[in-house]
Amino acid sequence: MTSDALTSTIEACRTLIETRFPGESRGAAAVLLADGSILTGTSPDFLNASVDLCHEAEPYCAAFRLDQKIVASVCLHRMEEGHFIVLSPCGVCRERLAGHGPDVQVAVADPADATQVRWITLREALPHYWLTALPEEVPEWVS
Ligand SMILES: [Zn+2]
Numbered sequence: 001m002t003s004d005a006l007t008s009t010i011e012a013c014r015t016l017i018e019t020r021f022p023g024e025s026r027g028a029a030a031v032l033l034a035d036g037s038i039l040t041g042t043s044p045d046f047l048n049a050s051v052d053l054c055h056e057a058e059p060y061c062a063a064f065r066l067d068q069k070i071v072a073s074v075c076l077h078r079m080e081e082g083h084f085i086v087l088s089p090c091g092v093c094r095e096r097l098a099g100h101g102p103d104v105q106v107a108v109a110d111p112a113d114a115t116q117v118r119w120i121t122l123r124e125a126l127p128h129y130w131l132t133a134l135p136e137e138v139p140e141w142v143s
Contacts, residue, residue: 027077074107
């Protein structure tokens with residue numbers, strides 16, 4: 001994957017927020033697939049907040065529907081002031097990504113500036129992934 005593809009993935013995420021939620025403080029996610037295409041997604045406002053989804057859920061499920069490997073994932077949230085902050089994948093989403101292998105690129109906030117994306121591998125985001133105790137289950141995680 002190229003840095004242009006990663007930049008395009010971030011831009012697709014921002015574009016979804018800007019077009020679907022103009023002026024609102026909202027978030028969305030985007031993933032880059034192995035075939036080079038980009039999927040975006042966002043969570044509805046469910047009446048019962050206990051059933052809310054991560055913004056990543058929609059593109060993660062779509063990747064499975066399309067039988068495509070996810071190679072990068074980003075989630076952004078536009079703040080009231082209009083700037084976008086980077087939200088790293090939550091623990092559940094890291095688990096959802098694990099089947100795509102340890103080399104998936106995940107966007108995390110730069111420690112010095114949360115508006116800047118820093119790309120790290122899923123292995124870096126999950127340094128002690130639980131399933132490595134069963135190496136036959138996840139050979140790509142232990143090699
Ligand atoms: Zn999540």
